[in-house]
Amino acid sequence: MLIRIPKADIKRGMFVEAVECSAAAFGKRRFLLDSKKDYDAILESPAEFVVINTAFGAEVSQQSGKPPVSRAEKRDEAAATLTRSIEALKSELINIVVGGTLDMEKLTKVVEDIAQADDETSAFFFDITRLRQKDEAMFQHSLAVGILMGKLGTALDLNTDTVALLVLSGLLHDVGKLTLSKNILQKQTPLTAVERNLLRSHPQRGHQLLIRHAIIPHEVLDICLHHHEALDGSGYPSGKSGSEIGLLVRIATVCNAFDKLTTARAGKPDQGVADAMSWMFERDHQFDRKLVLRLGALIDD
Ligand SMILES: [Fe+2]
Known part of the structure; x- marks a missing residue:
């Protein structure tokens, strides 16, 4: 399923379909977010939203108040x-x-x-x-x-x-x-x-x-x-x-x-x-x- 989420909610393990900014600002599309380098680059990009595909990677947290990992x-x-x-x-x-x-x-x-x-x-x-x-x-x-x-x-x-x-x-x-x-x-x-x-x-x-x-x-x-x-x-x-x-x-x-x-x-x-x-x-x-x-x-x- 494709879901559009604020970039602050991305986490490693998600499959990124697109980062909503110009290719010049962040050119990578359709990839598994598993490196800190990509994670940091998305946060630093001008994009406000990221589209992820939960069929290929991690789900979105239920809500911002998601319980911390035990x-x-x-x-x-x-x-x-x-x-x-x-x-x-x-x-x-x-x-x-x-x-x-x-x-x-x-x-x-x-x-x-x-x-x-x-x-x-x-x-x-x-x-x-x-x-x-x-x-x-x-x-x-x-x-x-x-x-x-x-x-x-x-x-x-x-x-x-x-x-x-x-x-x-x-x-x-x-x-x-x-x-x-x-x-x-x-x-x-x-x-x-x-x-x-x-x-x-x-x-x-x-x-x-x-x-x-x-x-x-x-x-x-x-x-x-x-x-x-x-x-x-x-x-x-x-x-x-x-x-x-x-x-x-x-x-x-x-x-x-x-x-x-x-x-x-x-x-x-x-x-x-x-x-x-x-x-x-x-x-x-x-x-x-x-x-x-x-x-x-x-x-x-
Ligand atoms: Fe040694």
Whole structure:
């Protein structure tokens, strides 16, 4: 059914037939409204009304006093978004490893969903990614780090483009691990020296994979290569230290370590948020203390 609604009533998920203004002001017609960019562009356009088609998209709110979405519904929505995101991430990471074409649009949708989530939804994302399945651990870790990096970037007042870059970097930072055998990644006993060196080569492996795709921004490459560096130079692969490690990489090192500490792994129970924070806070020779504090302030135990 076609319905004409004031532009202020549009929401993501609606199918837009037309925006009542000139094509020069807003030219797109007949599309599913699923990006914040289009949503903002409609609101900024001179149009007063938008025609939507409920046969292809979401219905109109019954009235302006429509009850707000319940917490349970919001959590279900967050879970569904994460399930979609993990599938998209999985297929694209595997594509990168096997040398296929990277579907940047698919990844951008994941980045948008995460970067534009409100605080409550972000909190649900965080809860849900902590309840990860073991065989999905690597993908869920990547998703969790993307979420944390986006949240921290927003809290630091970085601009939206930079926040999106941070989310994308989090999603891709460990892609090099997919080139290593599961025997190493899931080994329950201590690694041999050879295995340890192989594991520690994952940043370079990931960087080599990503650099083949011209569309990947250099900040993302940098974060992939250096997310295991430490402020005192004890990290790898380059042993960079202090000011050689820029803000975006520092954000990655803090979020990556935090997610690992708060997630149970073979032979290691998870730590609570507060314990993880104090562990990192005490290691200011490795981690940027200001960033640890900012991240801690964002997450409730
Ligand atoms: Fe890593």
